[in-house]
Amino acid sequence: MRPVPSVCTARLALGWGLLMSAALLPAQAGATDFPVTTAQRDTAQRVATAGVPLSELAPDAPDSYTVKRGDTLWDISKLFLRSPWRWPELWGMNLEQIRNPHLIYPGQHLVLIKADGMARLAVARPVGAGMSQDTQTRTLGPRVRESALAEEAVAAVSLRLIGPFLNEAVILEADQMEQAPRIVATQAGRMMVSRGESAYVRGAVDKARNWSLYREARPLLDPDTRELLGYEARYVGSAEVIAQGDSQQGGKQSVVIPSTISVTYLREEAGVGDRLAPQPARDLEGYMPHAPNQPLSGKVVGIYGDALTAGQNQIVTLNRGTEHGLERGHVLSLWRAGAKWTDRTSEDRAQVVVPHEKHGLLFVFRVFRKMSYALIVNVQQPVSPGDTFSQP
Template identity: 55%
Template sequence: MPAARPAHFVAACLTLALTSAWAQTSSLPITADQRRVAEQVASAGVPLSELAPNAPDSHTVKAGDTLWDISGLFLKSPWRWPELWGMNRDQIRNPHLIYPGQVLVLVKSDGRARLQFGQRVGGGPGDTVKLSPQMRISALDGNPIPTIPLHLIQPFLTDAVVFDTNVLATAPRIVAAQEGHVLMGRGDLAYARGDFAGATDFRIFRNARELRDPATKEILGYEAPYVGTADLIRAGEDRKSADGKTTEIVPATLQIKLARQEVGVGDRLAPAPQRNLDRYVPHAPDRAMAGQVVSIYGEALNAGQNQIVALNRGKRDGVERGHVFALWRDGERVTDKTGNRPEAIKLPDERHGVLFVFEVYERVSYALIISVKEPVKPGDRFTQP
């Protein structure tokens, strides 16, 4: 029988196996330095003090689970899962590779904890189930579980859009509808003018509104209400008349593919971007960071759990997709009447929620409210968790 391997060796091997599996599916090379970082993280784990009070010894992944949910079972701070799992978030873009039916085992040693894959040993329904760590990873039926519930943010990957400058002011515009219609829906034809720059797949927007920093009043970007999508099916042209004396303008023809709202004359067009859902990996910023909520997406004055807010920090400030922030509620200003004379005091600020950044622009970003105790409003403060 071979000698037993220490837990950190098993965790490191697990990490390398996952890294290799990812490399095979992504065609991107794994460098020696990336392997070193993965091994280093895998051998560290998290302090036992970071475990949730009722962290289970094991968990069987089920349909509907997310990486955030599972990490929340084991950790006080779910965004610290890369340390628990021994994963390198920068290089493993789909790091979980976890499927319904797989068993996760919590291993504790030397004052730290790590999470490993396990397997069921014997046991039918109602029988005792034993768990043993294993390093072999086999593909299971179904899709790997997502990091967070993607259905909460997927619509906003198209709907919530911020432009660094007011480019929509000069973007192609819808100038007419078919047969004199004023409003258009899915399947209708629309006619537009402007520079399409070779694109054929477009998003449709209403006029953009300014997003201003709550403190400095600087314009951070321009948020454009999303209307729908359209395909360019025929380019426009300028035709010369038969006698060559006049020019007839013929606009481009588009077909409305999706209409979240009714499309109207004057709406603007912007090329549809590519989206990558594999990079939404929760993690805390590497340095101190703070800012404020700029606005609530939509028409609401306050926001609650699973709603979207715009933040006054973006790429230039070091914000990344997947960053997790803590929400803070301003302490009330009250009067202390217990002394010799009344005095105005301010109660301490209280942390009351968690934000998850899923889209980042140059000076602003969008975040999902993962949890919150009090309604969130523009001007509310956030910091690193």
């Protein structure tokens, strides 16, 4: 028989918050105190007291679930909620006692508790683990668990999909790559260079730094206004400088001795003309999924890479950024414009426009001043540049 949660258990809200950073932190960062905003704290305390209405639960929400390796918070929440991005509302927070609110791990047994028209989620131990024999119940109490979160904690969405883009995808306000160091020749005169091979770079590079390789930046224009929003520098790989070059004056013409780099990682083959930029510091800022707190809409500018359309788990650029109120962790609805046709069943031959249809969700994970990157979490039809989005 499954243990019956006690009243204390039913009143408990499991500590959560600061989405994604748990899985991005280095192993030694397990004991770090992470910032929690006032708005997050207020929402957490409200939900921890009230719970979530039963109407918000998925129709086939299970009574319990055991977390497995490879699970994500989004996947788990889809089992319980109609809107999985609202998972913090189901768990709530106990911010005063749980110092590190990322504590969800494989092997934990989650129990859905329903009472007075509301639902909460608690963590239960297997029968006999710390429970009295007569009641087989256990009052849950918050505790601090210090561990290598990068290896154990469950992430919100698959880091395999967006992890590399957290630092590699770059939007520049000016074409800064135009003056950046560039590959001018490759080993043995080949057109392309592979991992472990050498290439020759003209421009100022520091041997003490690690460098990222980018394809020539392309301008991104607003689909409506044609305003130049920025330049997207497409990530190619990374390299290290093994010998610095020099410039010498010889007669009427200067002689350039290029620096030598060794390619340490490639997403695609590098070649002559690719640019170098210092690798940025690892971005560990935490965030949690939430809707914009004000009306917000915009359009998809482009698909990351060479594709013309995008599907689930692909990355898109948006024509909204920090100056428009967009934040990391925002969840947005994708809309498909309604089709237009002539009503041939009527003599007036009226033009009929089908209403816009919501057909997917975006998860914003990197924000610049005028633009943002977002992951297509789910979608019913291919996404194209010009498709619209709004608050969910």
